[in-house]
Amino acid sequence: MACAGWVLHAPGDGRPHPRNSGAFARTLGHCTRNRGVLELAGFVRKMTSLPTSRFPLSDRGTVAPGQVAYLVVLDPDRITDQSTYAEPCQYATGVRDVLVPGEPVLRDGEPTRARPGRVLPRTVPTA
DSSP states (O other): OEEETTEEEOTTSSOOOTHHHHHHHHIIIIIIIISOSSOHHHHHHHHTHHHHHHTTOTTSSSOSTTSOOOEEEEOTTTOBOOOOSSSTTOOOBSEEEEEETTEEEEETTEEOSOOOOOOOOOOOOOO
C-alpha cells in the first residue's frame, strides 16, 4: 500500500505525491549517481540501519542471522524515479527484485501478487 498524506492507498489508487513511490530511487539516482552528494554505502545506511536504530526495530535494518529480511536488488547505474505529478504511481527503473520479509514482491522487474508486509505498531524514538 502506498501512503498519500494520512490515507493509505493501494498502488494505482488516489493521487499520492510522486515521491511516495519514487523517493528512494530519486535520492539514489539523482543525489548519489548524478550529483555525487552521497556515496552509495552512505545512502544504503541512511535508508536502512540508521532509521531502524532510532526506533525499537532491532530485528530490521541490517542483513544478518535473525533479522527480518527486506531486500532490494538494483542497478545503481540505472536506477531512476519515473513518478511525476501527472503520473505519480510509476515504478522506478533499475530495480530488479524486492523481497519483503524474505518473500518476493517484485521479481525480475515484475510485481508478484504477494503482500507479505504488515503495518508495525507505532513506536516512539528514544532520546
